[in-house]
Amino acid sequence: MALLEVRDLTVSFDTPDGVVHAVNGLSFDLDPGQTLGIVGESGSGKTQTAMAMMGLLSENGRATGSVKFRGQQLLGLSLGEMSRIRGSKISMIFQDPISSLNPYLSIGEQLIEVLTHHRNLKRREARTRATEMLLQVGISEPEQRMRQFSHQLSGGMCQRIMIAMGLLCQPDLLIADEPTTALDVTVQSQINSLMGELSEQSSTAILLITHDLGVVAGLCDKVLVMYAGEVMEMAPVDELFADPAHPYTLGLLNSVPRLDREHSGILRAIRGNPPDLVDLPPGCPFRDRCDFAFEACIEHPPLEAIGEERYKRCFLERRPVTEDHN
Amino acid sequence: MRAPILKVEALSVQFRIDVAERSFRHEYRRLRAVDRVSFELGAGETLGVVGESGCGKSTLARAILGLVRPSAGRVIWLGENLVGMSEEQLRSKRRELQMVFQDPFGSLDPRMTVGQIVGEPLRNFYPSMSSLQVRERVAGMLKLVGLSPEQINRYPHEFSGGQCQRIGIARALVVNPRLVVCDEPVSALDVSVQAQIVNLLKDLQKKLQLSLIFIAHDLSVVRHVSDRVLVMYLGRVMEVADREAIYDRPAHPYTRALIESVPIPDPVAERARARRSLGGELPSASDPPSGCVFRTRCPWAIEACAATEPPLETLDDGRQVACLRRAEIKAGAPRALGEKS
Numbered sequence: 001m002a003l004l005e006v007r008d009l010t011v012s013f014d015t016p017d018g019v020v021h022a023v024n025g026l027s028f029d030l031d032p033g034q035t036l037g038i039v040g041e042s043g044s045g046k047t048q049t050a051m052a053m054m055g056l057l058s059e060n061g062r063a064t065g066s067v068k069f070r071g072q073q074l075l076g077l078s079l080g081e082m083s084r085i086r087g088s089k090i091s092m093i094f095q096d097p098i099s100s101l102n103p104y105l106s107i108g109e110q111l112i113e114v115l116t117h118h119r120n121l122k123r124r125e126a127r128t129r130a131t132e133m134l135l136q137v138g139i140s141e142p143e144q145r146m147r148q149f150s151h152q153l154s155g156g157m158c159q160r161i162m163i164a165m166g167l168l169c170q171p172d173l174l175i176a177d178e179p180t181t182a183l184d185v186t187v188q189s190q191i192n193s194l195m196g197e198l199s200e201q202s203s204t205a206i207l208l209i210t211h212d213l214g215v216v217a218g219l220c221d222k223v224l225v226m227y228a229g230e231v232m233e234m235a236p237v238d239e240l241f242a243d244p245a246h247p248y249t250l251g252l253l254n255s256v257p258r259l260d261r262e263h264s265g266i267l268r269a270i271r272g273n274p275p276d277l278v279d280l281p282p283g284c285p286f287r288d289r290c291d292f293a294f295e296a297c298i299e300h301p302p303l304e305a306i307g308e309e310r311y312k313r314c315f316l317e318r319r320p321v322t323e324d325h326n
Numbered sequence: 327m328r329a330p331i332l333k334v335e336a337l338s339v340q341f342r343i344d345v346a347e348r349s350f351r352h353e354y355r356r357l358r359a360v361d362r363v364s365f366e367l368g369a370g371e372t373l374g375v376v377g378e379s380g381c382g383k384s385t386l387a388r389a390i391l392g393l394v395r396p397s398a399g400r401v402i403w404l405g406e407n408l409v410g411m412s413e414e415q416l417r418s419k420r421r422e423l424q425m426v427f428q429d430p431f432g433s434l435d436p437r438m439t440v441g442q443i444v445g446e447p448l449r450n451f452y453p454s455m456s457s458l459q460v461r462e463r464v465a466g467m468l469k470l471v472g473l474s475p476e477q478i479n480r481y482p483h484e485f486s487g488g489q490c491q492r493i494g495i496a497r498a499l500v501v502n503p504r505l506v507v508c509d510e511p512v513s514a515l516d517v518s519v520q521a522q523i524v525n526l527l528k529d530l531q532k533k534l535q536l537s538l539i540f541i542a543h544d545l546s547v548v549r550h551v552s553d554r555v556l557v558m559y560l561g562r563v564m565e566v567a568d569r570e571a572i573y574d575r576p577a578h579p580y581t582r583a584l585i586e587s588v589p590i591p592d593p594v595a596e597r598a599r600a601r602r603s604l605g606g607e608l609p610s611a612s613d614p615p616s617g618c619v620f621r622t623r624c625p626w627a628i629e630a631c632a633a634t635e636p637p638l639e640t641l642d643d644g645r646q647v648a649c650l651r652r653a654e655i656k657a658g659a660p661r662a663l664g665e666k667s
Contacts, residue, residue, distance in 0.1 A: 041516035154607050184378040184543065186604040189587035211517060214589030218596040237593045255521035257550035259573070259588045260595065266528065267550065269521030273486045289518075 001071065002029035003172055003205050004053075009065035011048045011057065011229075018278040022048040024229040025065070027303075032172065035199055035206040037220035037237070039213060039252070043274050045229035046209045050175050054092055055082040070172070088118040091166035095178040097158035101150035107161055108146030114168045133164045137194055156187035163194065170202065177209045192218055213256060217241060222309065225249050228275050228285035231303055234311040245312040247292045247320040254322060268322060284314070292320050330366040331537060332390070332505060337363045337399035337409075339382075339389045343612060357612040359385040361561035362399065364638070367505070372531065372538040374552030374569075376545055376584065378608055382561040383541045387507045390539070391423050392416045403505075421451045424498035428510035430490035434482040440493055441478040444468065447501045467496040470533075472526060488519035492526065499530065507539045512547060524551060545588050549573050557581045560611055560619040563638055567645035577647045579624045579655065618650065626651050 011023035023045040030036050038046045052063040053074060067074040069090065074082070086092075094100045102110055111130035115121045121129065127146070134142035137160045150158055159179060166174050176195065180188035196219055199206050208219060216223055216237065223240045225233045225248060233246035244250045254268035272289040275281060281288065287297040296315040303313045339360040344353070360382045367373050375383050388394045390401050392408055401408040408419060424447075427433035434443055444464045448455055455463075465475035471492040482490055491511060498506050508527065512520040528551060531538055542548050548555060555572040557565045557580060565578040576582045583604040590596055606623045609615055618636050621627040630650055638648040649655070 041518060156607055184608075185545065185587040186378060186583060187607065189589070189604070192589065212589065213517075213591035214596075217591050217593040218589045241591065241593055252517060253591065255518050256591055257521075257524075257546045258590060258592070259546040259549060259585065260590050260592075262570075266525045267521035269525055270518035271522070273488060273519065274516070 003032045003034075003070060004030040004207075005066070005068040006049075006053070007066040007068075009049065009052060009063065009067060011045065011052045011061060011063050013058070013062075014060045015278070020277045021280060022061075022229050022277060023052065023063075024280075026226075026229070026231060028224055028231070028234065030173070030205050030207060032205055033199065033203045034222065035208060035220045037208045037210060037216040037223045038226060039210060039216055039223060040226035041211060041274055043228075043277060044226040046226055047177055049226075050092065050177055050207065050209060054086060054090065054175065055079075084118075087114055087166075087171075088169045089171050090173045090175065091169070091171045092175040092177065093159070093162045093166050093179050095181050097155055097162050097179075097182070098150055098153075100162055101158055103150055105149075106146065107148055107150070107153075111146070111161075111165055111168065114165055118169050130164075130168065133168055134161070137161075137164045137167075138190070139164070154187075156183050156190065159183060159187075159191055160194070163191070163198075167198065167202075167204070171204060173205045173207065175207045175209070178211070179208075180215065181210070181212070188215075195219060213241075213252060225252070228277065228280060230285065230313060231311065232286065232313050234309070235307075236309055239307075239310060243319065245306060245310065245319060246314050247290045247316065248286050250320045250322065251289075251291075291322075292316050329369060331369045331404055332367040333400075333402040334366070334390065335364050335400040335402065337386070337389055337401060338397050339385050339394055340397040355612045358561050358614075359611060360389060360396075363558070363561075363563050364399075365556055365563070365566055367537050367539065368553075369504070369537055370531070370535050371554065372540055372552045374548035374555040375539060375541045375558060376543065376548050376555060377558035379543065380560075380608055380611060381558040382611075383558055384509055385561075386558070387425070387509050387539060387541055391420070391425060391507060421447075421501045422504045424501065424503040424506050426491075426494050426498050426506060426508040426511045429514055430487045430494060431482060433494055434490055436482055439479050439481055440464075440468070440473075440485075443482070443493060444496045444500055447497060451501050463500060464496075467500045468493075470499070470530070471496045472522075486519070487515050488522055491515060491523050495523075495526065495530070499534065499536075502534075503536070505537045505539070507541070509541045510543070511540075513542065513544060520547070527551065545584060557584065560609065560614050562619055563646070563648060564620065565645065565647045565649075566638075567643075567647075571643060571645050577641070577645060577652055577655065578620075578649050579626050579651075580620050583623075618648070626655060 007027045009023055009026040013020040013022060026049060040046050051057050053067050057063060063075055112123060112126040115126035115129055131142045134145060139145055139160055180191050192215060210216060220237050222236050224231055227248050232248045244253060251270040255270055257267060270289050275285055283298040284301050287293045301313045301315050303311050306312055337360060338358060341357045341359055342354045343357050363386055377383050389396045396409050441464050444467055445460045448460050448463060465478060468475050473492055512523050515523060524547060540551050552569050554568050556563060559580050564580045572581060576585055604623055609622055615622050617632040617634055621631040636648045636650045638646050640646050
């Protein structure tokens, strides 16, 4: 059985401008120990998917559909029930590590609290366990760090601490929302190797939300490409990069310059801008920006299986190919 | 390199930071955000400036434009030293040196229309221009950056991030500058839109014969746009060289480390890479290590590196490197790009 089973998840927000349809009928599975990357641009619904799963939507948000974690329905759980799962079986790390930590409590206090709350450990045991965990995520002098506060530490250090905190209760699932976007490349590389090692050593599954295709290539087993709140393509990582089936995936791959390639001339940008989520056009949401759009795209394409663990939402029969695909 | 239009010579910027909270005495430390940076920029050339946050990239840009006062050094623009010029003298130069900022929304006044925003530099530098002339020039500029002249009466909030960055570029270019300093111009944008703006900048540079200083933390984008690249660490220049020399044969251990850290959007290439991430973190700029500032994180560091500050030396291929051990470190392809360790 899949660890996480998401079916037909929709997330919408009531706003003064109208209803924002952030996530529209998302379905996917995540197996134990697997790393799934969700990629897409801002506004594609990546973050709200995670927030809905964790019961963290803002007040004007609504989620429908089904999110089953080890068979248990997460949508509609009471606050108390949800908080027994959060931090214990599912933990989450956010983009901005410094503001994710409580500025009034020492790092040690925050780490110890997780264990005394979820695992009923005595403070002393909790302290030992927290110190070990800090060492495990590569923090030297953990005792000293435990006495410090978030403002005294760098962004990279705070993100390590967030990861340590997320892993304290050995969760089955770690949701990481753009964990390295705010960090420098050298620190990003440290954090990514850390997450890679952790997923190899433990059976923790990782849901990695990112816009960075390079990070996905390095860490994920399988990838889900989102656009306007929908899955455009889902595939094992190698296949997605070697043989993208959806024009949007191809567009994303083509628009990033690669460090290991000599470029001259122009990048193949995707023209236009992402659609307005309040007033989504009928048919394929990517149609207006797509180089391969044809008459059929006025209808809304269904998500169809095109191989083992491969899905695409596109009417195009052939593979989208540009003459100079990187 | 083409004839230089800008020469930066041993430019330093110091900030004073307060350290004493415990006493009434005013104590402060000096922080050298930019430390004796020198380089030249040719007409029509693009210089990429890379380094981690806090390395002084943005301060360097601001010092060149006279937006912060350098503590030492010279900025020679077309033969004239800008450092020490009065505010009025500088004003007249600023028409030729413009800037594009990182935050596309934050750098536009939300209460001004696009026409007012792009027209403002014209009214500043050419007060005798008639409103009609300003309007025509602004409309032409909007067209040039890929916006519709009909959008001239709209406000910034009606535009997307990419479109706002186009407006920022139009504002910088409307007075016909010769040098544009772009400080992280695409890092706030989505990847698909990022490519549009990068293409636009390259296109405009060619059309208008602009020199660009392109500051970014994204080494892939910098590789795409730059002719030469300057690598900074804790305010100092570690290496300056042509693009190919930097990316294919980086000589400084820090340049190598940066390149090795960048993830490549190709799972097969990623797995083949011997990832050797740089340990440790950026030391505090107010208390930099002695000798070579990079030595605390450098896998090649020896005792001598703590005692001697490596000078920036010019090698046979025109590359400049500040590393004592540069002769021993073979300037081959970094591990990141294929070669397994």
